[in-house]
Amino acid sequence: MYETTYHRPSTLAEAASLFSGASEARFLAGGQTLLPTMKQRLAAPTDLIDLSRLAELKGIEVTADAVTIGAGTTHATVATSAEVARAIPALAKLAGLVGDPAVRHLGTLGGSLANNDPAADYPAAVLGLGATVHTTKRSIAAEEYFQGLFTTALEEGEIITRVSFPIPARADYQKFRHPASRYALTAVFAAQMKDGSIRVAVTGAGSDGVFRAEAIEAALAANPTPSALDGVSIDPAGMLADIHGSAAYRANLVTVMAKRAVGGWAG
Amino acid sequence: MAKVSLTVNGKALTAEVEDRTLLVQLLRDVFGLTGTHVGCDTSQCGACVIHLDGRAVKSCTLLAAQADGAAVTTIEGLAVGDELHPVQAAFREHHGLQCGFCTPGMIMSAVDMINRLGGPLDEETIRHELEGNICRCTGYHNIVKAIEAASAQMAGLSQAAE
Ligand SMILES: Cc1cc2nc3c(=O)[nH]c(=O)nc-3n(C[C@H](O)[C@H](O)[C@H](O)COP(=O)(O)OP(=O)(O)OC[C@H]3O[C@@H](n4cnc5c(N)ncnc54)[C@H](O)[C@@H]3O)c2cc1C
Ligand code: FES
Ligand code: FES
Numbered sequence: 001m002y003e004t005t006y007h008r009p010s011t012l013a014e015a016a017s018l019f020s021g022a023s024e025a026r027f028l029a030g031g032q033t034l035l036p037t038m039k040q041r042l043a044a045p046t047d048l049i050d051l052s053r054l055a056e057l058k059g060i061e062v063t064a065d066a067v068t069i070g071a072g073t074t075h076a077t078v079a080t081s082a083e084v085a086r087a088i089p090a091l092a093k094l095a096g097l098v099g100d101p102a103v104r105h106l107g108t109l110g111g112s113l114a115n116n117d118p119a120a121d122y123p124a125a126v127l128g129l130g131a132t133v134h135t136t137k138r139s140i141a142a143e144e145y146f147q148g149l150f151t152t153a154l155e156e157g158e159i160i161t162r163v164s165f166p167i168p169a170r171a172d173y174q175k176f177r178h179p180a181s182r183y184a185l186t187a188v189f190a191a192q193m194k195d196g197s198i199r200v201a202v203t204g205a206g207s208d209g210v211f212r213a214e215a216i217e218a219a220l221a222a223n224p225t226p227s228a229l230d231g232v233s234i235d236p237a238g239m240l241a242d243i244h245g246s247a248a249y250r251a252n253l254v255t256v257m258a259k260r261a262v263g264g265w266a267g
Numbered sequence: 268m269a270k271v272s273l274t275v276n277g278k279a280l281t282a283e284v285e286d287r288t289l290l291v292q293l294l295r296d297v298f299g300l301t302g303t304h305v306g307c308d309t310s311q312c313g314a315c316v317i318h319l320d321g322r323a324v325k326s327c328t329l330l331a332a333q334a335d336g337a338a339v340t341t342i343e344g345l346a347v348g349d350e351l352h353p354v355q356a357a358f359r360e361h362h363g364l365q366c367g368f369c370t371p372g373m374i375m376s377a378v379d380m381i382n383r384l385g386g387p388l389d390e391e392t393i394r395h396e397l398e399g400n401i402c403r404c405t406g407y408h409n410i411v412k413a414i415e416a417a418s419a420q421m422a423g424l425s426q427a428a429e
Pocket of ligand 1: 026030031034035103111115122184
C-alpha cells in the first residue's frame, strides 16, 4: 500500500471539507473494497476520510411505506435487523448473503453502492425496489443512480447518507454465488410492488452492471408465477463473459434465478 | 503518523505507526502477537481474523488507525492461563488442524459464531459461517466437527451457569 494520510472527521460537514481540501482524497467506510484495492496498489489516495464512526450515517427507520437505512450501516446490522426482516425480508436475506461474516461486520450499504461492482448484491435491491439514494447534495432515483460498471451518478466529494427502499407487496432475492469469491455470478431481485407492478433487477450478469430484465417483468405482469417464465429467454449479447461463466450461461441463469425468486414469493 | 491506543487481550497498548499500517501489521510486527496469520493479500482467506469490539473482522483489511480506541482479542487472548478455550480444546480433541496455518483465524471465527448464534450449532450453519475462512489441508471436516462439539459444550456450560 502506498503512503496515505488518515482522517477521522466527527461530522459530515467536516468530512466534506476535509475532502475538498485534499489533493486526491477517498472516503473510507467499511474498507472491505477500498483497502484490498489499495493493498493491490490499484488505488493510491493521498488522504483517507473515515466515515465509519459518523452517527449521521447510522440507523434504520421503518414507516408504513419505506425502510430507510443509513449509508454507514453494516451488512451484518441489516441482515440481523428484526425491523428489516419484518418489512422487507428479501433485503435482510440479501445483506446476509454478502461475502462472509467478517466482511459483513465492517462493509456498509453506502460503500457497496458507491463502488457499484457489477457483481455486488445491494444494487439489485436498490434497482429492484426502485429505491432512492439520498446524498449530501440531493436525492437520486435508482434508475438514474447506476450508470455502468463501477460508475454512478455521484459527483466528486458527494456522500451517500441514506437509502429509502419502498416496501413491496412481496419480493425475493436469489443469488447464484461464485463459490470462491462469494460475489454473485448472477443474482435476481424480483418484487411485486403494492400497486401490483413488477420489478426484476439482475446483478452479476450484465456487461453494464445491474439492469432491469424487461422481458421477465412483462411476462410476470401478465402472470405472476414461475411458470410464466418457461418460454422467456434473455439475449446473451448484453451479458458478462469470463472464466467463471460464458454470456450464454449467465443469460440462462437470469431466467433460472428469476424463476426461483418468484417461487420465493409464496413463502 | 498515527497514534493508536488499543486494548489488546485486556492490556492497554499504544503505538505510533504510519497511517497506512494495517491492524495485522501492528499486532504482529509491533506488539509481537504473531499468532494472527496473513495468508493472502486479497482479503479472502481469513487467517487474520481477530475480534474488534467483540466482532470477527479481518485484521488485514482494517487500518490500525481505524481501530484506535477499540478492544481487540487475538488467538493469544483466548486461553486462561494453561487452560485452553473450549474451541481450542475441541480443535485439539477432534484433530481440526494439520499444518495449523489457518487455525488462529478458524478459531476466532468459530468463537465469534458461537457468541453470536449461541449453541449447539449444526453442520450447515457452521459451514455457512466459515465461508470467510480457507483451509488448504483438512478438507474442513474435522474443523466442522470441532466447532460442533465446542458449541454444544459451551451451550451446556452457559445453561449450567444460569
Ligand atoms: C472477501 C470479500 C467478499 C465480498 N463479497 C461480496 C459479495 O458477495 N457481494 C457484495 O455485494 N460485496 C461483496 N464484497 C464487498 C463488500 O460488500 C464491501 O463491503 C462493499 O462493496 C464496500 O463497502 P465498504 O463499506 O467496505 O466500503 P469501502 O471499501 O470503505 O469503500 C468503497 C468505495 O465507496 C466509497 N464510499 C464509501 N462510503 C461512501 C458513502 N457513504 N458515500 C460515498 N462514497 C462512499 C469509498 O470512497 C470507496 O470508493 C466482498 C468483499 C470482500 C473483501
Ligand atoms: S490475510 Fe487473508 S483475509 Fe486477511
Ligand atoms: S490446517 Fe493447514 S491450512 Fe488449515
